[in-house]
Amino acid sequence: MKKNNHARLLMRVGILVLAVVTAKMITHFLGWEAISINPLFSGIVAANIFLMGFLLSGVLSDYKESERLPGELSASLENLAQEVAGIKLSKPEADIRPCMQLISIFSKDILAWFNKRHSTHDLMEHLNELTPQFANLEPFTQATLLARLKQEQSNLRRTLIRIHTIRETSFISAGYMLADITTFLLCIGLVFSKIEPFVESLFFVTIIAYLMIFLLMLIRDLDNPFGYYEKSSGADVSLKPLQDTIIRLGIMTNE
Numbered sequence: 163m164k165k166n167n168h169a170r171l172l173m174r175v176g177i178l179v180l181a182v183v184t185a186k187m188i189t190h191f192l193g194w195e196a197i198s199i200n201p202l203f204s205g206i207v208a209a210n211i212f213l214m215g216f217l218l219s220g221v222l223s224d225y226k227e228s229e230r231l232p233g234e235l236s237a238s239l240e241n242l243a244q245e246v247a248g249i250k251l252s253k254p255e256a257d258i259r260p261c262m263q264l265i266s267i268f269s270k271d272i273l274a275w276f277n278k279r280h281s282t283h284d285l286m287e288h289l290n291e292l293t294p295q296f297a298n299l300e301p302f303t304q305a306t307l308l309a310r311l312k313q314e315q316s317n318l319r320r321t322l323i324r325i326h327t328i329r330e331t332s333f334i335s336a337g338y339m340l341a342d343i344t345t346f347l348l349c350i351g352l353v354f355s356k357i358e359p360f361v362e363s364l365f366f367v368t369i370i371a372y373l374m375i376f377l378l379m380l381i382r383d384l385d386n387p388f389g390y391y392e393k394s395s396g397a398d399v400s401l402k403p404l405q406d407t408i409i410r411l412g413i414m415t416n417e
Contacts, residue, residue: 171383171396175376182371183364185353190363195356203351207370210344214377217341220333221384228387229399231325236407238317239269242292243411245311249303256302259415261295266411268292272322273404278391282326289319329388338382345374 189195197203243265250258268288274280296311332338349371357363380397389395 170394171379174394175372175379178375179368179372182349182353183368186364186367189353190360195354197351197355199355199357203355206344206351207348207374210341210348210374211377213337213341213344214374214381217333217337217381218377218384221381224328224333225384225387225397225399228325228328231321232399232401233403234321235272235318236403238314238321239265239272239407239411242311242314242318243414245307245314246299247414249299249307253302256299258299261292261299262411262415264291264295266408266415269404269408269411273401273408275322276388276390276401276404282322285322286319289315289322325388329386333385341378341381345378348374 243262246258246261246265249256268291271280271285271288275282275285292311292315296308296315299311300308352367352371355363355367357366383389383395383397386392386395387397387399389398390401
C-alpha cells in the first residue's frame with residue numbers, strides 16, 4: 163500500500179513537471195521567452211528552497227515525535243492488560259473479564275480512530291468507561307496498583323490528545339501559502355525565461371521545477387503523519403506496534 167502511495171506521489175509530481183516542460187516548449191516555439199536569467203532570478207530560487215527547507219525541518223520534528231506515539235499507545239494498553247491480569251492471579255475470585263474485554267475493544271477503537279472511522283469525542287468517552295471498571299476491581303487490589311492503572315489511563319489520554327493535535331493542525335499555514343505562490347511564480351518565470359541552447363533550458367527547467375514541486379508536496383505529506391484515511395498520503399508512521407498489541411490482547415481475552 164505504501165509503495166503505491168509513494169508511486170502516486172511521484173506520478174502527481176511528474177504530471178505537474180510535465181505540464182511545466184510542455185508549457186516551456188510551447189513558449190519557445192512561439193517565441194514568447196521574454197525573461198532573461200540573472201542573479202536576481204537565481205536568488206529567488208534559492209530563497210524559495212530555503213523557505214521549504216525551513217518548513218521541512220519544522221514538520222520533521224513533529225514527524226519524529228509521531229513515530230514514537232503508536233508504540234507508546236501500545237505499551238500503555240499492554241501495561242493495563244497485564245496489571246489487570248495480575249489481579250486475577252492474586253485474587254482468583256476477582257472478575258476481570260469485563261475490564262479485559264473493554265481494553266481489547268478500546269485498542270480496536272483506536273485503530274479505527276486512526277482511519278477516521280471513530281470520532282475523537284467517542285474515543286475519549288470509551289476511555290472514560292475504564293474508570294468504573296477500575297472501581298469494580300478496587301476491593302480486590304491494593305491502592306498502589308489502582309494508582310498505576312489510572313496513570314496508564316492518563317498516559318493514553320495524553321497521547322491520544324497529542325496525536326489529535328498533530329493530525330488536525332497544519333504547520334505554519336502562511337508559510338505554505340508563501341511557498342505555493344513563490345513556486346507557482348518561479349515555474350512561470352522558468353517557462354518564459356530565455357536560456358540558450360534550448361536543450362539546456364529544458365534540462366534546467368525540468369530539474370528546478372521537479373525539485374521545488376516535489377519538496378512542496380513532500381512537506382505537505384509529512385505534515386500529517388497520521389493520514390491513513392487519505393488516499394494520497396504516503397509518509398505515514400507505522401501502526402504495526404498497535405496492530406500487534408490488538409492481536410495479543412485478543413489472545414489474552416480469548417477473542
